[in-house]
Amino acid sequence: xxxxxxxxxxxxxxxxxxxxxxxxxxxxxxxxxxxxxxxxxxxxxxxxxxxxxxxxxxxxxxxxxxxxxxxxxxxxxxxxxxxxxxxxxxxxxxxxxxxxxxxxxxxxxxxxxxxxxxxxxxxxxxxxxxxxxxxxxxxxxxxxxxxxxxxxxxxxxxxxxxxxxxxxxxxxxxxxxxxx
Amino acid sequence: xxxxxxxxxxxxxxxxxxxxxxxxxxxxxxxxxxxxxxxxxxxxxxxxxxxxxxxxxxxxxxxxxxxxxxxxxxxxxxxxxxxxxxxxxxxxxxxxxxxxxxxxxxxxxxxxxxxxxxxxxxxxxxxxxxxxxxxxxxxxxxxxxxxxxxxxxxxxxxxxxxxxxxxxxxxxxxxxxxxxxxxxxxxxxxxxxxxxxxxxxxxxxxxxxxxxxxxxxxxxxxxxxxxxxxxxxxxxxxxxxxxxxxxxxxxxxxxxxxxxxxxxxxxxxxxxxxxxxxxxxxxxxx
Numbered sequence: 479x480x481x482x483x484x485x486x487x488x489x490x491x492x493x494x495x496x497x498x499x500x501x502x503x504x505x506x507x508x509x510x511x512x513x514x515x516x517x518x519x520x521x522x523x524x525x526x527x528x529x530x531x532x533x534x535x536x537x538x539x540x541x542x543x544x545x546x547x548x549x550x551x552x553x554x555x556x557x558x559x560x561x562x563x564x565x566x567x568x569x570x571x572x573x574x575x576x577x578x579x580x581x582x583x584x585x586x587x588x589x590x591x592x593x594x595x596x597x598x599x600x601x602x603x604x605x606x607x608x609x610x611x612x613x614x615x616x617x618x619x620x621x622x623x624x625x626x627x628x629x630x631x632x633x634x635x636x637x638x639x640x641x642x643x644x645x646x647x648x649x650x651x652x653x654x655x656x657x658x
Numbered sequence: 659x660x661x662x663x664x665x666x667x668x669x670x671x672x673x674x675x676x677x678x679x680x681x682x683x684x685x686x687x688x689x690x691x692x693x694x695x696x697x698x699x700x701x702x703x704x705x706x707x708x709x710x711x712x713x714x715x716x717x718x719x720x721x722x723x724x725x726x727x728x729x730x731x732x733x734x735x736x737x738x739x740x741x742x743x744x745x746x747x748x749x750x751x752x753x754x755x756x757x758x759x760x761x762x763x764x765x766x767x768x769x770x771x772x773x774x775x776x777x778x779x780x781x782x783x784x785x786x787x788x789x790x791x792x793x794x795x796x797x798x799x800x801x802x803x804x805x806x807x808x809x810x811x812x813x814x815x816x817x818x819x820x821x822x823x824x825x826x827x828x829x830x831x832x833x834x835x836x837x838x839x840x841x842x843x844x845x846x847x848x849x850x851x852x853x854x855x856x857x858x859x860x861x862x863x864x865x866x867x868x869x870x871x872x873x874x875x876x877x878x879x880x881x882x883x884x885x886x887x888x889x890x891x892x893x894x895x896x897x898x899x900x901x902x903x904x905x906x907x908x909x910x911x912x913x914x915x916x917x918x919x920x921x922x923x924x925x926x927x928x929x930x931x932x933x934x935x936x937x938x939x940x941x942x943x944x
Contacts, residue, residue: 487689487868488798488861491679494707495799496806502719503807506777509723511769517730518748519765525735 614639685883687875692796692868714794718780726776751775751929759933760940767936770811774804775929778863782921785871786914793867793921798860805860808932813852816939825939855935859928866924870917877913881906 490496618635679693694709701708729744737745751772756764778795785793795801816825830847831840884891884903891899 487692487796488864490799490802491692491694491797492707492709492712492799495712495797496803498707498712498715499800499803500807502715503773503777503803506719506722507769507773510726510773514726514730515769515772517733518745518752519768521733521735521741521745528735 610643614643617642685879687872687879691872691875692792694797711792711794711797714784714790714792715781715800718777718784718794722773722776722780726772748772755926755929755933759930759937761937763940767933771929771933774808774932775925778804778928779922779925782867782925783918785867785874786917786921793871795863796867796871798864798868801860801864804863804928805856808859808928808935809856811932812855812935812939815936819940828941829939851938859931863924863928866920870913870920873913874910874917877906877910881910 614636618639679690694711696706697708697710697713698705726744729740729747733741752764752768755775756768756771760767781794781800784790785796795804813825816829819825820828826848829851830844832843832847835843881903884899884906887896887899887903890896894902
């Protein structure tokens, strides 16, 4: 019995070809899905895990470096501020020290001046007292020679001299007072 | 003579299916040039399916499995030469076809697409290499098998995802079609997506290899006939015929190069289209 249409080579020479093709395909498919593809995919997964891990590590390192940099900057700014403050303090302290030194020096000089004045005063007083004593003696001596009589009666002479000097002093005291 | 020896040596005489197919006929090349030769003709008609092309397909399967197992073994994170080559071949299917077409759920389909691609490619390359010189898939039975599997696959995943009704609706009715046109569109879409796809898939692969092998036969067999001629043919002188034979043989190299390209392209196209059909069957919006 001839078919109505001749399909020529489109009809398999042996129907078994289809079956054989299917069987072979499934055998290869089995090998692929059980052996080949899992092996390749495992390699790929491991590789991407390694690369992923590497990226994460690199990111972590970068973050760390960033933090360190910020810390460093903050520390640097702190140190600068600190240095400025120290400089200011030092300036202030220095000027305080200078002022103190100046005050001390002034005080010292005032004290020295005071001492000198007191010493001078004391020396003057001593000189005045000495002078008074000597002037009395000299004056009586001189007066005795001039008068020719002894004024050696000490008690009287001293009283006279004293009185004279007192008068002199009084006059000297009164003179500037009048002048003023 | 019989057994595996007849894989390579053309059989003379009493082969059963061979003679019925017209396999002893050599010139001009035609449909009969594709006849399979039974390996064990003495076993009788019921074993005629054990023919040389089936053996070729089996050898191709062994080669494919062997290649991939060798390529898959002893992997390290930093690939050596063998592994790099294996990964390049694997990535051609994995990334170039599966991932690019199927999107993020491509992994379950890698074994299928890899099997398809490598099995077709090796069988196609048999058409250009010594020993066999015959592309297995110019026997349409094998092609029908692969097309049937791809048809089952893409319809199967579609039905599993959307249910039979949902899948049919998505496949046969593109969204946004006015109701008045349904009567035209639905049969057309059904025809193109369910009926025609596997047929074109099979015929494309088969016809390319069948025609390619036929062209090779014309140039090689015809050329050698012309080269070895001892009598005038068609009123041409013998030296002219021999010259034509030389030219014909030389031109056959170009044809072989073209066939190499077609072998690869057809394997690739079959795989890409299968992936494409799977992708469209799984698409949310058709």
